[in-house]
Amino acid sequence: MSSLAIRRLIVWGVSIGLGTVISALFVTLVLPWMGPHNGFAISIQKYGYQYFLWTALPLSLVFVVWLDHFLKTRILPD
Helix, strand or coil, X not given: CCHHHHHHHHHHHHHHHHHHHHHHHHHHHHHHHHCCCCCCCCCHXXXXXXXXXXXXXXXXXXXXXXXXXXXCCCCCXX
């Protein structure tokens, strides 16, 4: 496996991990203060798995863009 392929796998893995973690923090810590829950934490199960997926996916893609830029993996065309 070439070093470029390994860097691309690292970019995707780190991006998906960061997107998932930040989405989980956002859903459980930030959203309760913005809605009618009066600051009480809500679970990802109550938020909905499909909604959580559609929250985490765009955040993961933002991390892909930035990590692609800094690690020069050329996932996105120049």
